[in-house]
Amino acid sequence: MMKHRSSLADSPLLKVSRPVSACSRCRSAKVKCDNKLPACTACERAGREKECTAANDQFARGKERSYVAALELRIEKMERRLAYARSTKDAIALHGPDEPTSTNTGRKDSLAFIRAAIHRKAARTQENADINTLVSDFGYLAVNTTTRDFEPSESNMTFARLVLAASTNEPVPEPRTTNLPAEATARALVQVYETIVLSLYPAFPGATLHALVSDIYQEHPRHIRSSEYWMFWMVLAIGSAAQSRSRLDEHYANAVEFVGCALPHADRALKPGYVTQVQSLLLLSQYSMLDPAHFNSWHPIGFTCRAVVDQGLHQDPPQVQQIDQDALETRRRTFYCVYALDRAISMVQARAFSFYDDAVSVALPAPVQPGASALSSGSQNAKPSPDSxxxxxxxxxxxxxxxxxxxxxxxxxxxxxxxxxxxxxxxxxxxxxxxxxxxxxxxxxxxxxxxxxxxxxxxxxxxxxxxxxxxxxxxxxxxxxxxxxxxxxxxxxxxxxxxxxxxxxxxxxxxxxxxxxxxxxxxxxxxxxxxxxxxxxxxxxxxxxxxxxxxxxxxxxxxxxxxxxxxxxxxxxxxxxxxxxxxxxxxxxxxxxxxxxxxxxxxxxxxxxxxxxxxxxxxxxxx
Structure with a gap:
C-alpha cells in the first residue's frame, strides 16, 4: 500500500529568532540587522547610511510581520479554499468516490467527471502555488536555521522539507532498491568524488569519507547517523553523475537512485544548528549542478549560505575564544567551500550574491595536506599534489x-x-x-x-x-x-x-x-x-x-x-x-x-x- 505523503503546508513548525525588521540591504546580504535608526550598524560600517531602508520599507518598525502570523494567514486561506472545494463537490459529482460507478453512464455523467477532474487539477495547482508562495516568503522571514528543538514527523514542516520543496524541479523517483551497492563500486565512486570534487571543495577530510565507507561495510557496523548516510549516498550520487555523458546512461540512472536513497535521511541530515547541516546542504548544491532536471542549484546554495551566516561561520572566532587549530581550519575550509560555490552559481545565473564581502571576516585556510590512504594516492611513492x-x-x-x-x-x-x-x-x-x-x-x-x-x-x-x-x-x-x-x-x-x-x-x-x-x-x-x-x-x-x-x-x-x-x-x-x-x-x-x-x-x-x-x-x- 502506498504511503500517504502529507502536504508540505501542513502544520509547519519552524521557529523564528525575532520579528522581521531587517533593512533591505541586510536582507539581501543575509546578515543580521540591529534595526538601529536612522541607519543600522551594518549600513553605517559599509558607509551606506543613505541606502538603509529600516525606517521606511515594508518591514520597518511598526510594520513587523511575524513568521507565525504569516503561517496563520496562509493556513486560513487554505482552509477557506478547502471548505469551498468540499461545498462544491456534491454539486459537481453525481456519485461519491466510494460509491459504485453508475452502470448507465451517459453524456451528463461524463461531463460531471470532466468538471470534477478540472476542479481537482485546479486544487492541486493552487496547493502547489500556496507552497511556492510560502517558500518565497521564506526569503523575507527571519527563520532561525540554528534551532535544534524540533523533531520531524509525518505532518510538520521541517527545514529539510522546506529546502527540498524550494529546490526540487522534478520529484526524484523512489529508488528501486535501498540495498548498498557492492563495496568496490562504492569505493570507486568515492575515489571519483575525492579526485574531482573534494580536491576543490574540501568541506570535510577525505579520511573521514573513507572511514565512513569502511564502517558501513563492516559485518557488524556501528550505529551510522542519518547525516553520515546522507553524506555516503550523496557522495556516491555526485561521483556517478560526474562521470555521466548522457542523461540516458547508467551513470546518471545510478546517480538518481543514490539520491533517492539519501532523501529519507534529509530531515536529520539537514537539521539546523550543526556543521553537518552546512556540509549536507553543500552536497545537495554540488549534486544540483550536475542534475538540473531534478534540482535548481540556486536554492540549495542560498539555504547553505543562510545556515553559514546563522551559525557565524562567516566570521572567525574572536582571539579571546580558545579554539583548536584543526577545528579552526576545518571551519574556514567549510566556509570558503560555500563562498566559492555561491560566487560561481550566482555569477553564472547573473544573480546577486547571498552575502556581501564586507560581511565576511574569515582568513583563508592553510593548505590541505594530502591524505595517507591508498585511495588518495596512486602509490606510497606517489608525489602528493598541491592543494587545488x-x-x-x-x-x-x-x-x-x-x-x-x-x-x-x-x-x-x-x-x-x-x-x-x-x-x-x-x-x-x-x-x-x-x-x-x-x-x-x-x-x-x-x-x-x-x-x-x-x-x-x-x-x-x-x-x-x-x-x-x-x-x-x-x-x-x-x-x-x-x-x-x-x-x-x-x-x-x-x-x-x-x-x-x-x-x-x-x-x-x-x-x-x-x-x-x-x-x-x-x-x-x-x-x-x-x-x-x-x-x-x-x-x-x-x-x-x-x-x-x-x-x-x-x-x-x-x-x-x-x-x-x-x-x-x-x-x-x-x-x-x-x-x-x-x-x-x-x-x-x-x-x-x-x-x-x-x-x-x-x-x-x-x-x-x-x-x-x-x-x-x-x-x-x-x-
Whole structure:
C-alpha cells in the first residue's frame, strides 16, 4: 500500500529568532540587522547610511510581520479554499468516490467527471502555488536555521522539507532498491568524488569519507547517523553523475537512485544548528549542478549560505575564544567551500550574491595536506599534489570583488574611472594565474584556465556601471572567447570528464557565445579585417590596458574563418551538453536564433571572398 505523503503546508513548525525588521540591504546580504535608526550598524560600517531602508520599507518598525502570523494567514486561506472545494463537490459529482460507478453512464455523467477532474487539477495547482508562495516568503522571514528543538514527523514542516520543496524541479523517483551497492563500486565512486570534487571543495577530510565507507561495510557496523548516510549516498550520487555523458546512461540512472536513497535521511541530515547541516546542504548544491532536471542549484546554495551566516561561520572566532587549530581550519575550509560555490552559481545565473564581502571576516585556510590512504594516492611513492582549493578560493575572491562593483552596485551611479578599475582587476587575475603551482594536476589547471578566460570576458563586457567597451576591449573578448570555446569543445568531446564540469559549463558556453556574437555585431568589420587594433593611450596615473593574449588556436584561416568556426563550435558544444542536460538544448536553440543574422552575414562574406579569390586566380602556362 502506498504511503500517504502529507502536504508540505501542513502544520509547519519552524521557529523564528525575532520579528522581521531587517533593512533591505541586510536582507539581501543575509546578515543580521540591529534595526538601529536612522541607519543600522551594518549600513553605517559599509558607509551606506543613505541606502538603509529600516525606517521606511515594508518591514520597518511598526510594520513587523511575524513568521507565525504569516503561517496563520496562509493556513486560513487554505482552509477557506478547502471548505469551498468540499461545498462544491456534491454539486459537481453525481456519485461519491466510494460509491459504485453508475452502470448507465451517459453524456451528463461524463461531463460531471470532466468538471470534477478540472476542479481537482485546479486544487492541486493552487496547493502547489500556496507552497511556492510560502517558500518565497521564506526569503523575507527571519527563520532561525540554528534551532535544534524540533523533531520531524509525518505532518510538520521541517527545514529539510522546506529546502527540498524550494529546490526540487522534478520529484526524484523512489529508488528501486535501498540495498548498498557492492563495496568496490562504492569505493570507486568515492575515489571519483575525492579526485574531482573534494580536491576543490574540501568541506570535510577525505579520511573521514573513507572511514565512513569502511564502517558501513563492516559485518557488524556501528550505529551510522542519518547525516553520515546522507553524506555516503550523496557522495556516491555526485561521483556517478560526474562521470555521466548522457542523461540516458547508467551513470546518471545510478546517480538518481543514490539520491533517492539519501532523501529519507534529509530531515536529520539537514537539521539546523550543526556543521553537518552546512556540509549536507553543500552536497545537495554540488549534486544540483550536475542534475538540473531534478534540482535548481540556486536554492540549495542560498539555504547553505543562510545556515553559514546563522551559525557565524562567516566570521572567525574572536582571539579571546580558545579554539583548536584543526577545528579552526576545518571551519574556514567549510566556509570558503560555500563562498566559492555561491560566487560561481550566482555569477553564472547573473544573480546577486547571498552575502556581501564586507560581511565576511574569515582568513583563508592553510593548505590541505594530502591524505595517507591508498585511495588518495596512486602509490606510497606517489608525489602528493598541491592543494587545488586555495587557488580556487583566491580566484573567487577576485571575481567577487569586481562582480559586486560592476553588477551589484547602484546602476544609477556610474563607476568613477571604470576603465582603470576593469584593467586593474584584469591584471589582478592575470597575476593570480602566474602564481598557480607548476605541479598542479593538468585537468585542474586546465579548468582554472577556462575559468580565468571566462572571468576576463565577464569583467570586460558591458555592465550597468562599467565604461563602454572600446574596440580594443572587444578585440580582447574576441581572442579569449575563441580560446575558451576551442578548449571546452574538445573537453565536451572527450570520452571521460577529466574534472568537475557541470550544467553551469553549458551556461558559460552560452554566455561566451553571446559575448562573441555581440562583439561581431558591434565591431565586426574591424575585427574581421585582421588589422592590429592599437592599444589606447593612457593618461598618467591611469592603469594601461593589458596586452593582447597569445593566439592559441591552430586552425587555418583568417579571423573570418576563426569566427565561423567559433560560432559553429558553440552550437556543437551545446548540442553535446544537450545529451547530458536537456536544458542545454534550449540554450543551443536560443543561441542559434540570436546569432542567425551574424552567421548569415559571415557566410555570405566568406562566399564573396572565395569567389573573388577564384576570379583572380590564373592557371600557370602549360598547366
Amino acid at each position: 582549493s586555495l587557488p580556487l578560493f583566491k580566484l573567487r575572491q577576485l571575481q567577487s570583488d569586481w562582480y559586486q562593483t560592476l553588477y551589484q552596485g547602484n546602476p544609477t551611479e556610474p563607476l568613477a574611472d571604470a576603465t582603470s578599475f576593469i584593467w586593474q582587476k584584469y591584471y589582478d587575475m592575470w597575476d593570480w594565474s602566474e602564481r598557480l603551482p607548476t605541479d598542479m594536476p593538468a585537468a585542474i589547471r586546465e579548468m582554472l584556465d577556462l575559468e580565468l578566460r571566462y572571468s576576463y570576458v565577464y569583467c570586460i563586457a558591458s555592465s550597468a556601471r562599467g565604461a563602454q567597451v572600446s574596440a580594443y576591449g572587444r578585440s580582447l573578448i574576441f581572442e579569449h572567447v575563441i580560446s575558451y570555446i576551442d578548449r571546452i569543445h574538445d573537453i565536451a568531446n572527450q570520452g571521460t570528464n577529466p574534472a568537475l564540469y557541470t550544467y553551469h559549463d553549458a551556461l558559460r558556453v552560452f554566455f561566451m557565445g553571446s559575448q562573441f556574437f555581440s562583439v561581431l555585431r558591434d565591431a565586426g568589420d574591424l575585427l574581421l579585417s585582421g588589422s592590429p587594433i592599437p592599444m589606447p593611450q593612457t593618461a598618467p596615473g591611469k592603469v594601461s590596458p593589458p596586452p593582447q593574449p597569445v593566439r592559441l588556436d591552430r586552425g587555418p584561416g583568417d579571423n573570418l574563418d576563426r569566427s565561423l568556426r567559433c560560432l559553429e563550435r558553440v552550437k556543437l558544444t551545446l548540442r553535446l551538453y544537450g545529451e547530458r542536460w536537456e536544458d542545454a538544448l534550449s540554450l543551443m536553440k536560443g543561441f542559434d536564433q540570436i546569432s542567425a543574422e551574424v552567421w548569415t552575414n559571415l557566410t555570405n562574406r566568406r562566399a564573396m571572398r572565395n569567389a573573388a579569390a577564384a576570379h583572380h586566380w590564373q592557371p600557370a602556362p602549360g598547366a
